[in-house]
Amino acid sequence: MSKTPTPSGGFGPSIQALDPWTPSAGRMRQLLTDDERARLAVMSTIVRFKKGEIIYQEGDRADAVFNLNSGIVTTYSKAPRGREHVVAFLLADDLFGLSAEGLYTNSTRALTAVTAYRLPVAALRSRLTKDAELEFHIMCKLCQELRQARHHAFLLSQRSAVTKLAMFLQLFEQLQIAKGEPASEIHLPMDRSDIGEYTGITLAAVSRGFRTLTIRGIIKVRDRHHVRIVDRSGFEKITGDPPQSPTQLVEAGRN
Amino acid sequence: MSKTPTPSGGFGPSIQALDPWTPSAGRMRQLLTDDERARLAVMSTIVRFKKGEIIYQEGDRADAVFNLNSGIVTTYSKAPRGREHVVAFLLADDLFGLSAEGLYTNSTRALTAVTAYRLPVAALRSRLTKDAELEFHIMCKLCQELRQARHHAFLLSQRSAVTKLAMFLQLFEQLQIAKGEPASEIHLPMDRSDIGEYTGITLAAVSRGFRTLTIRGIIKVRDRHHVRIVDRSGFEKITGDPPQSPTQLVEAGRN
DNA sequence: GCAAAAGTTTGATCAGGATCAAAGATTCTG
DNA sequence: CAGAATCTTTGATCCTGATCAAACTTTTGC
Numbered sequence: 399m400s401k402t403p404t405p406s407g408g409f410g411p412s413i414q415a416l417d418p419w420t421p422s423a424g425r426m427r428q429l430l431t432d433d434e435r436a437r438l439a440v441m442s443t444i445v446r447f448k449k450g451e452i453i454y455q456e457g458d459r460a461d462a463v464f465n466l467n468s469g470i471v472t473t474y475s476k477a478p479r480g481r482e483h484v485v486a487f488l489l490a491d492d493l494f495g496l497s498a499e500g501l502y503t504n505s506t507r508a509l510t511a512v513t514a515y516r517l518p519v520a521a522l523r524s525r526l527t528k529d530a531e532l533e534f535h536i537m538c539k540l541c542q543e544l545r546q547a548r549h550h551a552f553l554l555s556q557r558s559a560v561t562k563l564a565m566f567l568q569l570f571e572q573l574q575i576a577k578g579e580p581a582s583e584i585h586l587p588m589d590r591s592d593i594g595e596y597t598g599i600t601l602a603a604v605s606r607g608f609r610t611l612t613i614r615g616i617i618k619v620r621d622r623h624h625v626r627i628v629d630r631s632g633f634e635k636i637t638g639d640p641p642q643s644p645t646q647l648v649e650a651g652r653n
Numbered sequence: 654m655s656k657t658p659t660p661s662g663g664f665g666p667s668i669q670a671l672d673p674w675t676p677s678a679g680r681m682r683q684l685l686t687d688d689e690r691a692r693l694a695v696m697s698t699i700v701r702f703k704k705g706e707i708i709y710q711e712g713d714r715a716d717a718v719f720n721l722n723s724g725i726v727t728t729y730s731k732a733p734r735g736r737e738h739v740v741a742f743l744l745a746d747d748l749f750g751l752s753a754e755g756l757y758t759n760s761t762r763a764l765t766a767v768t769a770y771r772l773p774v775a776a777l778r779s780r781l782t783k784d785a786e787l788e789f790h791i792m793c794k795l796c797q798e799l800r801q802a803r804h805h806a807f808l809l810s811q812r813s814a815v816t817k818l819a820m821f822l823q824l825f826e827q828l829q830i831a832k833g834e835p836a837s838e839i840h841l842p843m844d845r846s847d848i849g850e851y852t853g854i855t856l857a858a859v860s861r862g863f864r865t866l867t868i869r870g871i872i873k874v875r876d877r878h879h880v881r882i883v884d885r886s887g888f889e890k891i892t893g894d895p896p897q898s899p900t901q902l903v904e905a906g907r908n
Numbered sequence: 909g910c911a912a913a914a915g916t917t918t919g920a921t922c923a924g925g926a927t928c929a930a931a932g933a934t935t936c937t938g
Numbered sequence: 939c940a941g942a943a944t945c946t947t948t949g950a951t952c953c954t955g956a957t958c959a960a961a962c963t964t965t966t967g968c
Binding site (some may be wrong): 812844845846856857859860861863864877 | 944945946947948955956
Binding site for chain 1 (some may be wrong): 740805809816
């Protein structure tokens with residue numbers, strides 16, 4: 399340990415600066431190039447998890463990072479009163495395995511059957527040392543995460559359960575669009591209690607929230623995992639969102 | 654860009670990996686070395702803001718980044734129903750000015766009289782292109798921000814107003830410790846409504862929350878801006894936090 | 909294909925906060 | 939320093955969502 403990096407701990411968020419780190423419209427979800435992906439792939443092994451299986455737990459020694467290939471994963475942490483707080487839902491191409499002090503900072507569980515690439519931290523680290531391009535892309539991912547985390551906080555700061563729910567649906571709709579999938583119907587792979595733990599409301603409130611939106615003619619629930627927004631303007635009145643364009647790259651920045 | 658450091662992975666939605674980006678115990682609040690700071694300083698100008706002054710607003714053209722020198726700044730964004738959502742409080746040495754698509758993503762206001770360095774984005778960008786060290790440190794800051802944003806989300810996911818308030822106090826206490834200031838008394842430079850907007854509860858609820866904690870003998874409120882925790886274990890029972898050590902650097906990573 | 913398990917809806921009750929409102933403190937400002 | 943503007947406390951009322959619990963429904967495992 400020599401001159402260490404030094405970060406700050408401010409509370410405040412510190413870096414709220416910079417800018418060029420915004421994904422280009424076309425590649426919202428894939429921040430790495432195919433090339434980079436391939437180079438990393440040779441250093442990794444494929445791992446599979448069954449639905450419900452725990453991939454790692456908070457506090458476990460963090461010796462590897464994962465790149466989700468297929469399926470859905472949820473990251474969560476323990477909250478008081480035996481509850482769980484869902485930090486995020488991870489989709490294909492997401493990287494996960496964040497750690498601090500060599501230990502994972504939260505737990506992850508496969509929500510569906512999952513396949514992922516498991517990349518030893520040591521390998522990634524040595525690769526990063528020589529690959530500035532890769533490092534830059536990881537920086538982009540960090541910025542993206544930061545934006546997402548703040549959006550999550552914003553969602554949680556809403557007072558009404560229905561608003562939180564609507565914002566949650568909106569989030570998933572946008573994710574789906576970013577993935578290039580048809581968006582006429584929103585696919586929610588997780589169950590009601592996961593939604594509750596993400597939105598900070600109870601299971602029962604989630605259910606009632608869906609009913610309320612249905613009764614008001616805002617959404618139509620096909621089945622447990624499929625919802626369609628039938629009254630767009632009513633929906634936007636609830637989320638408070640006018641149109642809101644997807645993030646886009648403005649300035650290439652590097653090279 | 655040559656030898657780069659050793660970041661970590663991405664997550665959640667994307668980067669949730671890697672590790673070494675954890676502040677070293679000693680210099681929690683200063684991510685940049687004095688050297689780097691000096692090099693950036695020559696490219697910046699000093700700006701001053703009076704208490705209550707708006708530094709920039711969401712949507713303004715983002716042509717500069719700021720490094721807070723003295724005073725307290727708050728970042729916020731507009732929420733439905735004319736409310737404001739406080740994203741963070743910024744203290745000395747924090748960088749701010751995050752943007753996307755060339756526009757600031759939120760607004761900032763001086764909570765007290767403020768002095769800051771104003772650094773044109775173009776200058777920073779060109780500097781970053783040649784300075785891997787600096788880039789690494791900025792990466793550290795991003796990781797830190799991400800942790801903070803997630804902590805904020807966690808706080809907001811709590812059901813009880815008193816719990817949120819206690820977690821908020823805990824946060825400020827830790828910040829103060831990180832800054833190397835005596836921590837027997839917590840200094841809260843913002844007013845009650847700012848606290849409410851950060852914790853997602855109303856002004857009135859903040860006030861009642863302080864009273865509740867006082868009545869229960871957990872805290873003692875000296876005045877508007879000074880609180881002391883008098884019953885530590887009772888306090889920790891509320892926040893759900895046992896001891897919780899401050900983040901620390903595990904692996905130097907780079908030369 | 910049928911039980912058992914898991915997940916979901918719905919009900920009834922209750923408490924914690926939101927809201928609206930007014931009175932008390934503090935801190936500006938001229 | 940007095941009056942104004944701001945911030946904070948406290949009150950009264952109402953409503954949303956938490957809780958506890960029971961009836962349904964869908965999925966899973968044999």
